[in-house]
Amino acid sequence: MARKHFLEAEDDTTALTDCTKFLFQKLVHGATWSLGAFQSLSDIPWDDLPSEQREELQTVPAMVYYGVDSVEGVLMRSLHVPRSIAKAAGSRFLKDASPDKSRSTATARDWLLNLRATDWEDLRRAGMRTSGEDLQTIWRVLNGFDSGRS
Numbered sequence: 001m002a003r004k005h006f007l008e009a010e011d012d013t014t015a016l017t018d019c020t021k022f023l024f025q026k027l028v029h030g031a032t033w034s035l036g037a038f039q040s041l042s043d044i045p046w047d048d049l050p051s052e053q054r055e056e057l058q059t060v061p062a063m064v065y066y067g068v069d070s071v072e073g074v075l076m077r078s079l080h081v082p083r084s085i086a087k088a089a090g091s092r093f094l095k096d097a098s099p100d101k102s103r104s105t106a107t108a109r110d111w112l113l114n115l116r117a118t119d120w121e122d123l124r125r126a127g128m129r130t131s132g133e134d135l136q137t138i139w140r141v142l143n144g145f146d147s148g149r150s
Contacts, residue, residue: 028065035061075108080142082135085123092123112139 039058046054059071066077072090081089093111097103120139121132130138140146 032061032065035064075103075105076112078105079109079112079139081112081139082130084125084128084130085120085135088123088125092119109143113145 039061044057046058049057056071059074062074062078063069063071066074066086067083068074068077068086068090070087070090072094073087074090076086076089076093077083089112093108094103096111097107115136117133117136119132120136124130124132124135137146
């Protein structure tokens with residue numbers, strides 16, 4: 001797609017960068033905003049829906065933005081968990097979180113901070129090249145917990 005539609009780029013890397021910028025700056029933001037606007041203008045009986053269904057429907061624009069298909073995945077992506085493991089991390093967070101404990105962003109961040117490298121390894125999809133330890137390091141650096149330098 002980058003080669004076909006971004007012909008003016010000097011090289012493949014520039015074409016891929018330009019294509020990615022276009023997709024995220026134009027299409028994803030536009031789609032997200034449009035879905036949110038559509039929901040606001042719709043006659044969806046929000047108050048009549050069960051809370052879980054209401055939360056899921058209201059989270060659809062964020063699911064598009066973050067590229068995940070679950071409320072828990074959105075929570076993990078909002079905390080910079082790599083997309084490739086966000087859904088698995090979200091599911092495990094829900095499983096590990098006690099029912100009486102908050103499922104807030106702060107609680108999820110603390111949960112992620114307390115995961116061991118082996119836990120991150122368990123979240124990986126089969127065939128992933130990135131190790132659990134690397135995923136943990138990436139997450140810690142993106143969230144400012146480590147500098148990434150050894």
